[in-house]
Amino acid sequence: MTPSSGSERVAVELAEMRGEIRTGFAELNGRLDLALQRTATAESGIAALEGRVASLERGRWPMPTIGVLAGVAGTATGVLALLR
Known part of the structure; x- marks a missing residue:
C-alpha cells in the first residue's frame, strides 16, 4: 500500500461520512418540520375548543x-298543596 492510496482511502471514507451526515440531518429536519406542523395543528384545534x-x-x-x-x-x- 502506498502512502497516497491510504490518504485517498481516508478521503473517500470522509466523503462518504459527510454524505451520511448530511442525509441524517436532512431526515432529522424533515421529522422536526412534521412535528412542528402537527403541533401547530393541535394548538389551533385547542384554541378552537377553548372558544367553544x-x-x-x-x-x-x-x-x-x-x-x-x-x-x-x-x-x-x-x-x-296546603291551600287546597
Whole structure:
C-alpha cells in the first residue's frame, strides 16, 4: 500500500461520512418540520375548543340559580298543596 492510496482511502471514507451526515440531518429536519406542523395543528384545534367551551360556559345557567329556582318551585308547590 502506498502512502497516497491510504490518504485517498481516508478521503473517500470522509466523503462518504459527510454524505451520511448530511442525509441524517436532512431526515432529522424533515421529522422536526412534521412535528412542528402537527403541533401547530393541535394548538389551533385547542384554541378552537377553548372558544367553544367559553361560549358554552357563558350560555349555561349557574348551579346556584338552578337551586334557587328549584327551591322556589318546591315552596310554591307546597303552599298550593296546603291551600287546597
